[in-house]
Amino acid sequence: QTPVTTAPAAKAPKLPNTETVTEVKHYTDRLFSFKCTRPASLRFRSGEFVMIGLMGDVNPKTGKQVPLLRAYSIASPSWDEELEFYSIKVQDGPLTSKLQHIKVGDEIFLKPKPVGTLVHDALIPGKRMWFFATGTGFAPFASLLREPQTYEDYDEIIITHTCRQADELIYGRNIIESLKEDELLNEVIGEGFWKKIKYYPTTTREESAKMGRITDLINSGEAYKDLGVEPLCPQNDRAMICGNLAFNLELKDMLEAAGLEEGANSKPAQYVVEKAFLD
Ligand code: A2P
Known part of the structure; x- marks a missing residue:
């Protein structure tokens, strides 16, 4: 009789740097946010991003599983005990098709090496800060x-x-509204600090209080009028941009035309830009 040897069932390799999901919120069929535990060793500056992900499917050719990792802006502030992320759901996206199904208690992979240019250190002092976002590009501003x-x-x-x-x-509006009740900010900055904020949400494909691309609204002067501010100038204004590529490029050109220069960690200037993650 021939002895039968069965290969041990292939075990998913355990990922290093795993964190536990503590909260998941779905906003639309295309958008959700989640929180996870924060590694004790992770220090980051508000506005930075990290690589996060899940274990991918077994590759039928190699029989191996490889982690699927993508850059995600950390949506929570640097002082927070937990980490928050804001994500799109792409039905055939390699990572987000899986990530959208995570539940409290699941583990995600998180590489604790924060980087990014949307940080205060990359800008020189100014009077007014503009945060320009499209879609999930709101995350670093959260x-x-x-x-x-x-x-x-x-x-x-x-x-x-x-x-x-x-x-x-919705996600952005919730963040703005939550600022009024933010105990730390009220304590550190003083009550009513949130009155310094002007929130300007616009939609392009559905009726809302304000319609149009922000780029067009600025070029026509309508945004300045609505907000009651002077046009962008290099003396007073600083800006951070985070959205889809076409938006980033268009706004970058507009800022340059207004006389603002792009900054970096190594050479702070008047504006900085980063592409929002898309699966
Ligand atoms: P639009 O609907 O006119 O394309 P997306 O979901 O494709 O990333 O887009 C998010 C938002 O960014 C949409 O409202 C979209 O407007 C807007 N947008 C896309 N490209 C630009 C651009 N070059 N300048 C300004 N807004 C843009």
């Missing part, structure tokens, strides 16, 4: 809006958020 330094460094903060549909603005 962090920076909860960061005390934002209010210490600037007299006024304008956050613009352009989305296709009105319900895609």
Whole structure:
């Protein structure tokens, strides 16, 4: 009789740097946010991103599983005990097709090496800060809006958020509304700090209180009129941009035309830009 040897069932390799999901919130069929535990060793500056992900499927050719990792802006502020992320759901996206199904208690992979240019250190002092976001590009600003330094460094903060549909603005609106009740900011910055913020949400493909791309609204002067501010100038204005590529490029050109220069960690200047994650 021939002895039968069975190969041990292939075990998923355990990922290093795993964190536990502590909260998941779904906003639309395309958008959700989640929180996870924060590694004790992780220090980051509000506005930075990290690589996060899940274990991918077994590759039928190699029989191996490889982690699927993508850059995600940390949406929570640097002082928070947990980490928050804001994500799109792409049905055939390699990572987000899986990530959208995570539940409290699941583990995700998180590489604790934060990087990024949307940080206060990359800008020289100014009076007014513009945060320009489209879609999930709101995430780094969700962090920076909860960061005390934002209010210490600037007299006024304008956050613009352009989305296709009105319900895609919910996450951002919730963050803005939560600022009024933010105990830390009220204590550190003083009650009423949130009055420094001007929130300017717009939609492009569905009726809402304000329609249009922020780029067009600025070029026509309508945004300045609505907000009651002077046009962008290199003396007073600083800006951070985070959205889809076409938006980033268009706005970058507009800022350059207004006389603002791009900054970096190594050479701070008047504006910085980063592409929002898309699966
Ligand atoms: P639009 O609907 O006119 O394309 P997306 O979901 O494709 O990333 O887009 C998010 C938002 O960014 C949409 O409201 C979209 O408007 C807007 N957008 C896309 N490209 C630009 C651009 N070049 N300048 C300004 N807004 C843009």
